[in-house]
Amino acid sequence: MNIVVCVKYVPDATADRSFDASDNTVDREGVDGLLSELDEYAVEQALQVAEENDGEVTVVTVGPADAADAVRKALQMGADAGVHVEDDTIAGSDAVATSLVLAKAIEKLEHDLVFFGMSSTDGLMGVVPTMVAERLGLPAVTFASEVTVDGSTVTVRRDGDTATETITASAPAVVSVTDQSGEPRYPSFKGIMAAKKKPVEDLTLDDLGIEASQVGLDAAWTKVLSFAERPPRTAGEIVTDEGDGGVKLAEFLASKKFV
Template identity: 65%
Template sequence: MSLRIVVCAKYVPDAIGDPHFTENLTVDRDDVDGLLSELDEYAVEQALRIKEAADAEITVVTVGPKDAEEALRKALSMGADQAIHIEDDDLHGTDVMGTSLVLAKAVQRAGYDLVVCGMASTDGTMGVLPAILAERLGVPQVTLLSEVSVEGGAVKGRRDGDAASEQLQASLPAVVSVTDQSGEARYPSFKGIMAAKKKPVTSWDLSDLGIDAEEVGLEGAWTTVESAAERPARTVGTIVKDEGGGGRQLAAFLAKRKFV
C-alpha cells in the first residue's frame, strides 16, 4: 500500500502587496493578490522527495477562499497527486485554533500516514499549527526539521539548533514540519503546469467535515485583533555632512537609538 502523505498548504497575501483591513479587522483578501506560502513550498518539496524514494501518494490540503485554489494548483504543478480545498463562508476570520480543527478533520477524512507542514505561514508566522494539529490527531510530532526521510514505518529527520543538531524519529502516523533549510523547492515545469490542470481538486465545506460554524470564524476564534493602523509614511532621514565632525555625529546618532 502506498504511503499516504498529506501536505498542509496555505494561501497567503503577497508580501509585496499593500493589504488593508476590513471593518472587522481581518485582511481584505479581495484587495491584494495571494499565493502559496513560500514556507509551505518547502513542505511540498520534502513530500515529493519522500515520494521519489518510496511508493507514495501526495494530497495537498488548504483552507481558504475560492482563490486559494491557486495555491493548490501550484503544489499540483510541482508534482503533488491531488488536492482538497476546504471553502466555507463561515471560515472567514478563523484563527490558528479553528484552522487546526478544520485541517485535523480533513486529514482524518482523507486518510494519512504522514502530514507535512511548513515551519510557519508567511502571514501569521505563528509556527504552532503543526504541534496543535498533531495534538488534535493524537499522533507524534517532529517539528522544525532541516532533513526528513521515511523508512521502516517511521519518519526520521534532523533538527538544527544554534549549538547542536538533533537526530529525531517518530513512528507513523505522524506530523512533521520542515524549515527553509530543508532544500530548495523546485520550480514547476511546463509539463507539470499542464498536468496540474487535469489533477483532481476536491471541495469540502464545514458540513462535510462535521464542524459547526460556531467552532470557527470570528465567533470561534481564540484570539481577537483589537485595533490596527496603517504603517506611517516614511520621513526624511537625517543627513550628516562631514566637515570634520561627521564621525562624532554618526556615533551620537547611533548611540541615541541604542544601535551601539
C-alpha cells in the first residue's frame, strides 16, 4: 500500500506571530518554523496504516527551503521518503493554489491513500484536503478520529458534538484526521539517524506543469486586506465589596452584554 501524507511548514504557534506590512502575508522570516502540529497526527495515522498493511509512506510539502525541516521531521518519525515542492513564485499562494500544487505532486506518486491533518495551525481553514480530493477525482473522508483499513476499504469514525458517524470509502481516497486520532510518536535516535539516508525529491512548478500565473499572491482568491496589532492589555477595574459586590458584578456583566 502506498500512502502519501501532505504536511505544512508553519510559524511556531507559541511565538509572537505577525504580518508582513509589505504585502499583508504572514511574516515567516521573524519567527521559527516547524512541522504543523496538526499534521503530525496525519503522519502518525499514515504510519500506523502502513505498519498494518505492509505499506510505504511518502511525505509531500510545498514551501521555501526551510520547509525541508517539516519533511525531515516526518522522516524521523518513520516515513520512507519525501517530496519538497519549492519555487519562489509559490509565495503568497492561498488554499486554491496550494491544492493545485499538492494535487499535481501527488499525481506523480503512486497513492492508495492520501492523509492530511484537519487544518494547518497558521491558516486554520481546513479546506485543502477536500480541494485536493476534488482535483484528483477521489472520495474524501474528513475529520477522522479513528481510521481503519481493510483491503481497499477505508473506514473512519467522525466524532461530532452530538453524534458519532462511521464513514467508508473505497481506496484510493483522501483522509483528514483530527488531533483526537492518536498521539504522534516522538522520533527516536535511530529514526533521526535513519532519516538522513532517506530520499527526498525536490520539484519545481515546471516539473509539475504549472504556470507561474496560477499561483502566488496575484492569483490568490483570498487575501488579507488590512491588519492591526492587538491592543496592549490594560489594568483591570478593582471593586471593593461593601456588601454590594454581587450587584456591581451583575452591572459590569450587563454593561459588557455578557448577561
